[in-house]
Amino acid sequence: MRIENHPILGPLSNKPTIEIEVDGKKIPAIPGEMISSALIAAGIRVFRRTLKKNEPRSYFCGIGQCTDCMMIVDNVPGVRVCITPVKEGMQIKTQIGLGTWEV
Amino acid sequence: MELEKADVLIVGGGIMGSSLAYHLAKEKKSVILLEKSHVGAEASGRNGGGVRQQSRDPAELPLAMKSVEMWSGLSEELSYDVEYKRAGNLIVARTPQQLEAFESRVKRERKAGLDVRMVTPDEACRLLPSLNKEDIIGGTYCPTDGTANPIRTTFAFARAAKAAGAKIYTCTEIIGMELAGNVINVVETTRGKMWGEVVVNAAGPWAPVIGRMIGVDIPIQPKRCQIMVTQQLPDGACTPFSEVSGGYGWWTQTLHGNVLLGHNSRPVDQYDYGVTFEAIAFQTHQTVKFLPSFGKVPVIRCYSGITAWTPDAIPIISYLTEVKGFLIDAGYSGHGFCLGPVSGKLVSELILKGKPSLPLDSFDYYRFHKGSIKEAISH
Amino acid sequence: MLKTDVAIIGAGPAGLSAAVESAKAGAKTTLINEYIEPGGQLTKQIHKFFGSSDHKAGVRGIDIATLLFKEINELKVEMMMGATVWSIFNSNILGIVYNGKNEMLRANKIILATGASENPLAFPGWTIPGVMGGGAAQTMINLQRVLPGERVLMVGAGNVGLIVAYQLLQAGAEVVAVVEALPYVGGYSVHAAKIARAGVPILTSHTVKMAHGQEKVEGATIAEVDKRWKPVVGTEKELEVDTICIAVGLTPLAELAWLVNCRFIWVGNLGGYVPLYDEKMETTVRGFYVAGDAAGIEEASTAMEEGRIAAISAVETLGLMTQQKACALRMAAYDRLKEFRIGPFGKMRDQGKRLIWREREKYEKWV
Numbered sequence: 026m027r028i029e030n031h032p033i034l035g036p037l038s039n040k041p042t043i044e045i046e047v048d049g050k051k052i053p054a055i056p057g058e059m060i061s062s063a064l065i066a067a068g069i070r071v072f073r074r075t076l077k078k079n080e081p082r083s084y085f086c087g088i089g090q091c092t093d094c095m096m097i098v099d100n101v102p103g104v105r106v107c108i109t110p111v112k113e114g115m116q117i118k119t120q121i122g123l124g125t126w127e128v
Numbered sequence: 129m130e131l132e133k134a135d136v137l138i139v140g141g142g143i144m145g146s147s148l149a150y151h152l153a154k155e156k157k158s159v160i161l162l163e164k165s166h167v168g169a170e171a172s173g174r175n176g177g178g179v180r181q182q183s184r185d186p187a188e189l190p191l192a193m194k195s196v197e198m199w200s201g202l203s204e205e206l207s208y209d210v211e212y213k214r215a216g217n218l219i220v221a222r223t224p225q226q227l228e229a230f231e232s233r234v235k236r237e238r239k240a241g242l243d244v245r246m247v248t249p250d251e252a253c254r255l256l257p258s259l260n261k262e263d264i265i266g267g268t269y270c271p272t273d274g275t276a277n278p279i280r281t282t283f284a285f286a287r288a289a290k291a292a293g294a295k296i297y298t299c300t301e302i303i304g305m306e307l308a309g310n311v312i313n314v315v316e317t318t319r320g321k322m323w324g325e326v327v328v329n330a331a332g333p334w335a336p337v338i339g340r341m342i343g344v345d346i347p348i349q350p351k352r353c354q355i356m357v358t359q360q361l362p363d364g365a366c367t368p369f370s371e372v373s374g375g376y377g378w379w380t381q382t383l384h385g386n387v388l389l390g391h392n393s394r395p396v397d398q399y400d401y402g403v404t405f406e407a408i409a410f411q412t413h414q415t416v417k418f419l420p421s422f423g424k425v426p427v428i429r430c431y432s433g434i435t436a437w438t439p440d441a442i443p444i445i446s447y448l449t450e451v452k453g454f455l456i457d458a459g460y461s462g463h464g465f466c467l468g469p470v471s472g473k474l475v476s477e478l479i480l481k482g483k484p485s486l487p488l489d490s491f492d493y494y495r496f497h498k499g500s501i502k503e504a505i506s507h
Numbered sequence: 508m509l510k511t512d513v514a515i516i517g518a519g520p521a522g523l524s525a526a527v528e529s530a531k532a533g534a535k536t537t538l539i540n541e542y543i544e545p546g547g548q549l550t551k552q553i554h555k556f557f558g559s560s561d562h563k564a565g566v567r568g569i570d571i572a573t574l575l576f577k578e579i580n581e582l583k584v585e586m587m588m589g590a591t592v593w594s595i596f597n598s599n600i601l602g603i604v605y606n607g608k609n610e611m612l613r614a615n616k617i618i619l620a621t622g623a624s625e626n627p628l629a630f631p632g633w634t635i636p637g638v639m640g641g642g643a644a645q646t647m648i649n650l651q652r653v654l655p656g657e658r659v660l661m662v663g664a665g666n667v668g669l670i671v672a673y674q675l676l677q678a679g680a681e682v683v684a685v686v687e688a689l690p691y692v693g694g695y696s697v698h699a700a701k702i703a704r705a706g707v708p709i710l711t712s713h714t715v716k717m718a719h720g721q722e723k724v725e726g727a728t729i730a731e732v733d734k735r736w737k738p739v740v741g742t743e744k745e746l747e748v749d750t751i752c753i754a755v756g757l758t759p760l761a762e763l764a765w766l767v768n769c770r771f772i773w774v775g776n777l778g779g780y781v782p783l784y785d786e787k788m789e790t791t792v793r794g795f796y797v798a799g800d801a802a803g804i805e806e807a808s809t810a811m812e813e814g815r816i817a818a819i820s821a822v823e824t825l826g827l828m829t830q831q832k833a834c835a836l837r838m839a840a841y842d843r844l845k846e847f848r849i850g851p852f853g854k855m856r857d858q859g860k861r862l863i864w865r866e867r868e869k870y871e872k873w874v
Contacts, residue, residue, distance in 0.1 A: 028652045028678050033553045033567070037652055062651035070636040070723045081722050083636030084655075087643030089541065090624045090760070093634075101424055103359070107643075110543055128258045128365040128421045405596045405611065 027066050041066075043113040060106035060117060061087075061094055072096050072106060076122030096120050130321065134160040134295070136479060137315055137324025139302055139338055142172035143278070143465065144457050145330035146285035147472025150206075153292035155480060160324065161286065161294055162317060164301045164334070168282030171332055172465070174433030176355065176380050176388050177278045178369045179466040180217050182237060182244045182270040185442045187490030188467070189240050194486060195470035196272060202469060208284035210276045211383045216368035217273030218247070218255050220264045226373045227266045234268055244270040256370050258419045267373075275369050275380055278465060285472070305341040311452050312342065326479055328455045333399060333436040335444075335458035342451055347439055347496055348459045351393035352400060354407040354432040358425045360385035366419075377414035387422070389415050393435050393462045403430045435462040438496075443467075445475060445491035455479070456493055511537040511585065513821050514601055514614035516592050516763060519547020520807040521799025521814035522620035523575040528818035529618075530582035532827045537612065538579070539603060543589040544650075545579075546572045547622055548642065549807055551649040553677070554670060554698075556808060568807060569649075598767045598792050616794045616821035619764055620814055623757035623778060623800035628662060632718030633753075641671045641754030648678040656750030660727045661685040662715050663754035666806070669698035671754060676705055683746050686713040686729050688736060693852070715751060716743060724749050757804045764801075767792050772866050777803030777859040783867040787820035787837070788813055791870055796821055803863070805856055809847050812840045 029037050041053035045060070047069060054063035061084050064072065071081040072094050085093040089108035098104040098117050102124020106117070136152050138145045141163025149161045163169075179199055181192040203209045221227040230246065237244050245268070252267045253259050290296050297319055305327075306314040315322045329338045329346075339346035366387050371378040375392030382388065389411050408430060416423050438444060438459040448454045457475050460467065474484040513529040515522045518540035529536040544550070552568025579586070590605040601612040625640035632638070637656060639647075641663060644655050659680050661672045664687035672682045682702065690712045692699045699709060712731055716738050719726040731742035757778055764782040765771070770791040771780045781803045782790045789796050796817040799810035816837055823833035848857035 026654045026657075028648060028654055031652070032677050034649070034652065058651055062647065062653045065647070065655065066653045072636075080634060081636050082634060084639055084647070085643060086625055086640050087646040088624070091627075103426055107646075108542060123360055126361055126365070126421075126425060128361055128419070128425065402596075403594075405594075405600070405602060408594075408602075 043111065045111050045113075045115040045117060047117045048119055054111040056113075057110055060096070060098070060109050060111050060115070063111055064106065064117075071119065073120040074122075095124075097124050102126065131314065132160065132320060132322045134158040134322070134324050136160075136326045136328060137322055138162065138328045138330055140330035140332060140334070140458070141167040141282075141286060141296065141298065142170055142330065142332055143168070143282045143285065143468035144172075144460070144471050144475075145328070146282055146289060147468045148328060148330065148457065148475050149289035149294045149296070149472075150285045150292065151472040151476035152479065153289045153294040155476065156293070157480070159289065159294035160322060161289065161296045162300050162302060162322075163296070163298045166298050167286040167296065168279050171433045171435050172282040172468075173279040174355070174431065175278050175353070175465050176369070176378060176390050177275045177382070177465065178217065178378075178380060178463075179212065179274045179276055180270070180369065180463065181242055181273055181466065182217055182268060183219055183233065184463065185440075185490075186236065186240075188442060189237065189242065190486055191470050191474070192466050193240075193242060195467050196274075198469040198473070199274070199276065199466075202281070202284075206284040206288045208280065208287060210281040210284050212274060212276040213383070214272060214274040215381075216255065216269060216271045218252060218267055218269050218368040218370045219373055220252050220259070220267035220371070221373050222263050222265065222376070224265065230266070230268050230373075242270065243272050244268055255368050256366065258365065258421045259370070260418050260420050263418070269368070273369065275382075276465075277383065281465075281468065285468070302338060302341065305338075307342055307451070310450060312454060324453070326453045326455060328457050328475070330457040332458055332460075333434045335436060335456065339456070342454065344448060344451065344454070346444065346456060346458070348436045348444070350396055350399055350434045351437050351462065352396040352432050352434055353390060353393040353462060354403055354411070354430065356389040356408065356411055356427050356430045358387045358389065358422070359428050361387055361425065372414070372418055377411065377418060379415070379419065386428075387425075389427075393437070396434070399434050401432050401434070403432055435460075437461045440495075443491050444493050445471070445478075445488050446493045447478075448493060508600070509610055509612040511535050511612060511614050512825060513537070513616045513618065513818065514539065514612060515618045515620060515818075516601075517547065517620035517622055517799070517801070518545035518586075518588070519620060519622050519799060519810065520549045520571075521622075521801075521810035521817075522547070522618070523549070523572070523579065524811040524814035525618050525620060525798060525818035526584045527575060527578045527582060528815045529822055530579070530584045532818075532822040534822050534825055534827055535585070536582075537585040537587060537614070539587045539590050539592055539601070541589070541591050545576065545586070545588060549575075551642075551645045552670075552807060553649050553674060571807075592763060595763055595767050598795060615825060616796065618796040618798055618814070618817045618821060619761065619782075619801050620797075620799045620810075621760045621763065621801045623759050623804055625667075625753070626756040626758055628715075628753045628755045630715055630717055632720070632724075635718050635720050635724050636722065637720065637724030637749055638718055638751045638753065641667045641752040644750070644752045645671045645674060648674060654678055654680055656724070656748075657681060658683050658748045659750040659752060660715065660729070660746055660748045661752045661754060663687060663756070664689075664692045664694055664699065664709055664711070665754060665756065666694040666698065667757070668752070668754035669694040669702060671752060672702050672707060673698060673705070676702065676707070680750070682707045683748050684729065685709045686715060687711045688714045688732050714738060718751055724751055727751055757800060759801045759803060761797065761801045764790060764795070764797060767795055769795065770870055772863060774803060774859045774862060776855045777805075781863060783863060783870055785867045785871075786841075786864055788817035789820060791867065794821075794824070803856070803859060806847065809844055812844045816840050
């Protein structure tokens, strides 16, 4: 949920004018915001799943230090979505384990 | 004077010292292993884990082949998983000269009984799918070569040695050695004075420091090897331990999936564990060139280790004649890991029976004083 | 290779203040920040700071940040935002990944102002989506303007816990409770009073026992703790929450100081391992300074002063400021710092800082 009106920060002036794709589904995003914000604003809570127990993981530290928020972004796994800004047409996928690398 | 005594005093808790301690203790000899920091803290714990028979000095080949026999049962023997696997070893050539040298080497190695063969560029790419065929004109492949976990292996030997009765003293430095005539009668350590009927100098790059304490000059120079580690990659990302001839880079995948990116050791002034930008830049460049699909793979850490090099790049394994009971077992020149198991066995035979079951003549200390030193095998 | 006089790693309050002082003295100053926007934790502080007017008492953190940004722009500080310092070679050459490329920057002086990371607290269910750091929630609501959830349990009543709880209320969430394992509130009472007035219960001697939910947090069990920090059986309470914030302390982020072989010391009440430094904020590596939370956990106001002290000391050694002026400016900064290092908690931090200076001096004598 986006905070449209804030007692100190005022009204939210930036509008969600672009779209990104998450597991095939298109969601709105505000240019320049972090991917994690667009996801949570759209109600997407699970970012990745662990390899051994398939447990859901998500945003935790918010500043790129813990790597709990890793997702596959434009085919590259291990991207910390809490510090990566959105781009029009970005393709984001739920990451399983450490993701797959074509090596 | 309070003197702690043992049949054999070993200086250096790397794989050679630990393997020797194990073999001696198994034969009920009293052993004290002295290590300045921790078992496997140096090259023995920092190397790429390659267990390789191919592409060695001819003198080392029979030892390497015997060692590989021992490697296959090692985890069971030491009751500790050393993560040994026979993933093969691939060396590729870029120039016709290299390929020619490979051909004569393979001929010699096959004659010695090693299962090794030439491979075409296509075959090399089948063995290592991420290999960039562009620069490669051929290679050699040995299927019985493999890899193991260096830290686990070194630790396993020391642990088994201790279980068999050896005393392992870590964080213990040698301060000096006292000679009475031509015999070492006191080894002074930070843990007190000790004595051994035989004193083994297995101190790797520090072997010359130990030698100087009794006025012996040991021609070993330190070289630094820097390694980068990727995050875990899928199985099969780099199955054989692979190398581009000429020091252009080597790659190997651990049991946990991380791929180690390395290249040949370079001379270094002091025992400097730093990681340099030049090495990282070189390694990155080589990896991207030869394994292009690795380009976006995250590197999680870099580290370095110091290896001990003799003028002909093969170890010194011999007694001295000037000093009774002083045995040098060092200078494995960056490729000793494979020889760890067999070295301990042969040196223990040398100590206990006076005669090892495989010839160690080529590793005589006095070869450097004979005038001609063989050219080190260059890849 | 790029070159600069003073490289500052981290554009939070300490780094920003250091950049201003450094550029003011005429040094070529490069400010490097991993996050794409400068400001660090400062731009998330939407509450009014207190202290003397020197400290812009009554001014919000975000507004202090805006003033600093203006000064930085006017002074033409070289900005590298969204840049990661991945290593430092030879104590003065920074490897930086910037805009997808590697850049090497040779700096005469380096100021490490990389702040801190939040401490984790492991309990059954702590990995369920919806459990996050207190600071992480603050980033989300104040910087990103997204609500992490609607019903929040805050774990920890230190300054971060109290302030973020209040800011969650401002953002439109409900803070169901604040639990604090200590028998007293660790943060400033001003902040505690604000949320108490809003009806948020602050339960001291309480902790979170477990989080419930499969794909997201659906509830939490809290319980009283005894003198040995163990949950007391029978005191469990179930709370209906969809978000659990963990605010149980910060730890300095000083890995780059480890990389250049700075000596460290453990100071518990400053967050753990901190580099050794002197009153000029210089570590055991010549030309390498540290400031802000990376030098020990305190607050934004102290970070700004330490950033200034580090920069003043750096430009002094570059010959860009007389010793007289540098001493005077440093003394003034320490005078202002005194205000934050008094009282029951401030005094402990003051002792921590003095311990660091003493140990640094001892080290100097060995070298």
